[in-house]
Amino acid sequence: MPQPAPASPPALNSFDEFTRLDQVILGRAEHYNAHHTDTSWRLFFYDNVAPVLGRHANASGEELLPIPGQLVDELNEDIAGLADALTGCGVKVLRPATPGKDIDIRSPHWDARATPPLNVRDQTIILGNTIVETPPHVRARIFENDLLKPVFYRYYRDGANWLSMPRPALTRDSLDTAYFTRKNLDVSRATDGESAGVIEGLGLEMVFDGAQCMRLGRDVLVNVANHNHELALRWLRDNIRDLRFHRLDAMADNHIDSVLVPLRPGLMLLRSPAYLKYLPKAMQSWDVIYAPETDDSNFPDYSDLGFVIPIGSRYMDINLLSIDENTVVVNSLYPELIQVLEGRGFTVVPVRHRHRRLFGGGFHCFTLDTVRRGGPEDYLS
Ligand SMILES: N[C@@H](Cc1ccc(O)cc1)C(=O)O
Ligand SMILES: NC(=[NH2+])NCCC[C@H](N)C(=O)O
Numbered sequence: 001m002p003q004p005a006p007a008s009p010p011a012l013n014s015f016d017e018f019t020r021l022d023q024v025i026l027g028r029a030e031h032y033n034a035h036h037t038d039t040s041w042r043l044f045f046y047d048n049v050a051p052v053l054g055r056h057a058n059a060s061g062e063e064l065l066p067i068p069g070q071l072v073d074e075l076n077e078d079i080a081g082l083a084d085a086l087t088g089c090g091v092k093v094l095r096p097a098t099p100g101k102d103i104d105i106r107s108p109h110w111d112a113r114a115t116p117p118l119n120v121r122d123q124t125i126i127l128g129n130t131i132v133e134t135p136p137h138v139r140a141r142i143f144e145n146d147l148l149k150p151v152f153y154r155y156y157r158d159g160a161n162w163l164s165m166p167r168p169a170l171t172r173d174s175l176d177t178a179y180f181t182r183k184n185l186d187v188s189r190a191t192d193g194e195s196a197g198v199i200e201g202l203g204l205e206m207v208f209d210g211a212q213c214m215r216l217g218r219d220v221l222v223n224v225a226n227h228n229h230e231l232a233l234r235w236l237r238d239n240i241r242d243l244r245f246h247r248l249d250a251m252a253d254n255h256i257d258s259v260l261v262p263l264r265p266g267l268m269l270l271r272s273p274a275y276l277k278y279l280p281k282a283m284q285s286w287d288v289i290y291a292p293e294t295d296d297s298n299f300p301d302y303s304d305l306g307f308v309i310p311i312g313s314r315y316m317d318i319n320l321l322s323i324d325e326n327t328v329v330v331n332s333l334y335p336e337l338i339q340v341l342e343g344r345g346f347t348v349v350p351v352r353h354r355h356r357r358l359f360g361g362g363f364h365c366f367t368l369d370t371v372r373r374g375g376p377e378d379y380l381s
Contacts, residue, residue: 012160012370014126016215018264018322019374023092025151026083027118027366029075031099032359035309036113038062040139042190043175045311045360047253052309053189061193064113068305071355078353082329082363085351089323094154094370096120096147105143109171109197112140117147119365121257124148125210126370127220127240131155133164134210135232137175137254139196142167148368155370165235168205172196176204176226179253208232211255211365216262217377218243221280225250243376251278257364258315263289263346264325265379271315282380289344291318292336299333300354310357319362321369323349329363331356 035041039062042053086093096117103114115138123145125132131152133145145152156162168174172194180187207228214221222233224247236245252259260279261269267287270276276284294314302308317334330338332350341348356362 011158012126012129012131012155013375014215014369014372015128015217015376016372016374016379017262017364017369018325019372020324021089021091021322021369021372023094023369023371024086024321025094025096025120025148025368025370026079026086027116027120027361028096028098029072029079029116029118029359031102032072032075032116032118033067033069033102034113035065035067035311036062036115036140037065038110038112038139039191039194039196040137040170040175043177043187044137044254046180046185046187046190048311048313048360049309050185050189062195065307065309067308067358071305071308071358075355075359078351078355079366082351082353082366085329085349086323089327089329089349091323092371094151097150099147103143105140107139107142107169109169109199110139110195112142115140115144117144118359119211119361120148120368121361121365122209122211122255124368125213125215126368127215127243128376129159130161130163130240132210132236132240133162134208135165135168135206136170137207137209137228139170142170151370163239165208165232166206168207169199169202170196170205170207171202172198173203174205174228175207176228178227179225179250182250204228204231206231206235209254210368211257214256214260214262216379217374219280219378219380220245221248221256221260222246223248223251223254223256225253246280248278251275255365258313258317258319258362261318261320261322261364263322263328265377269318269320271318280380289340291315292340294334294336298335299357302358308358312357312360312362314357316356316360316362317353319356319364321363321367331362
């Protein structure tokens with residue numbers, strides 16, 4: 001149920017995914033009019049884009065793949081609906097700065113068209129009173145957090161701690177393909193045509209996205225699918241001493257928020273029973289809501305718009321955002337899930353979100369919850 005935010009907003013405090021939400025950063029999509037499909041992009045989204053790589057005239061190599069303006073406008077409309085719904089629930093909504101124009105970036109080793117700050121979940125983890133910036137896999141995202149700095153400085157002035165994992169050079173040799181090798185997948189369609197430079201002696205780097213974590217009070221689940229992630233897990237354990245980090249062994253290639261969403265202590269939403277085995281023992285006895293089958297008619301038909309690549313899976317809508325332990329914001333285009341959640345006693349706030357597969361994000365991806373009421377509780381014993 002909507003509750004008024006406390007009179008003086010507290011400083012950064014966010015330890016979990018489900019206690020009462022008071023403040024959130026919501027991403028924005030202005031200038032999201034192309035995907036730069038370099039090797040780092042093609043590898044990151046490989047599970048989803050492999051079937052279409054090569055089908056398009058140029059997609060076998062690096063290119064700037066345009067996204068029709070109508071889709072960007074419709075996405076912005078849906079995000080505005082999300083902002084209104086959150087405000088209506090008594091949540092204070094903060095926004096990143098706007099890029100203002102298309103931005104081409106260049107490092108000493110590669111260049112890219114910058115990605116706007118839409119999926120703000122991905123490049124940062126809030127761990128209690130600490131902002132942790134994470135080292136991106138996709139080159140186009142390396143400066144994305146600059147647009148969140150005005151908000152981060154506000155929290156910093158109010159006493160938050162602020163850390164960044166080492167910035168990766170993202171050279172030709174930086175990224176580990178072990179996840180795919182383990183599954184006997186040939187990723188040459190992603191790596192052929194690689195144009196980035198090399199730094200002699202560097203090799204695999206710390207590369208990791210905030211969305212590979214799920215926070216549960218004093219415990220944090222961390223998906224580790226390759227050596228890039230392994231280095232990041234070590235960094236987290238070395239630098240954040242008062243939380244327990246649990247390694248999930250390759251539960252997914254990278255992000256896990258369209259696989260698993262803890263809804264409240266003892267209850268989670270899970271993509272399917274096949275994922276239970278990746279979770280810590282204590283969570284395997286939680287009550288589970290499995291993602292119901294969804295219908296193709298819930299997804300827009302893009303056939304009249306020319307070639308568009310869905311970078312996200314059909315499971316994107318698992319990616320809901322909790323307002324509190326009984327209230328969740330869910331895509332209105334996943335009525336099957338709404339029905340199941342209402343059947344379990346949840347109040348569902350439906351918000352329309354059409355192009356989740358094209359921009360690769362649901363409501364959890366678009367948001368970074370900076371203030372929730374919960375603390376470092378032990379939910380796992
Ligand atoms: N297979 C990944 C790829 C992906 C990542 C981020 C996105 O925004 C979209 C797609 C999905 O889990 O998690
Ligand atoms: N935080 C995020 N951007 N999450 C997106 C995860 C998407 C996931 N790969 C899927 O395709 O379903």
